[in-house]
Amino acid sequence: MPTEEQILERMPVWDALSELFLDDELSQEDCRRMASVLAQSRYSVEALQEILRHEVYPACSLNLISVAGAWGAWGEDWIRERIAPRYNQRPLVHLPAFQWGAIEGTWRSVKTLLTEQRRETRAEAASL
Numbered sequence: 001m002p003t004e005e006q007i008l009e010r011m012p013v014w015d016a017l018s019e020l021f022l023d024d025e026l027s028q029e030d031c032r033r034m035a036s037v038l039a040q041s042r043y044s045v046e047a048l049q050e051i052l053r054h055e056v057y058p059a060c061s062l063n064l065i066s067v068a069g070a071w072g073a074w075g076e077d078w079i080r081e082r083i084a085p086r087y088n089q090r091p092l093v094h095l096p097a098f099q100w101g102a103i104e105g106t107w108r109s110v111k112t113l114l115t116e117q118r119r120e121t122r123a124e125a126a127s128l
Helices: 006-021 026-038 045-064 075-084 100-127
Strands: none
Touching: 006 026, 006 045, 006 100, 026 075, 026 100, 045 100
């Protein structure tokens, strides 16, 4: 189990990434907001992809095929209970990502926006 400090650091990332699995259409503004949260984290795009694949996806992916899936935010308690125990865990065997296609396009958009936001932030910092 991660420490409280590790959970607090990762919570905004888990919360943002878990939105990909809500049974709701995400707008471009939603993607921008998610990218902004992720851009503020210390994690590289590659590390965020790993967190998505190995921590968030296993906890949230079944929502994509559930008839009565979650529509609103998951909530901090749910994230602590379902995602936090997966902190830095990597499976010995990879199970097929049968719902990955449902989030792939949105995740690609978020990654693009995240990269753009970080580039803009670096450019602004360099100009100071």
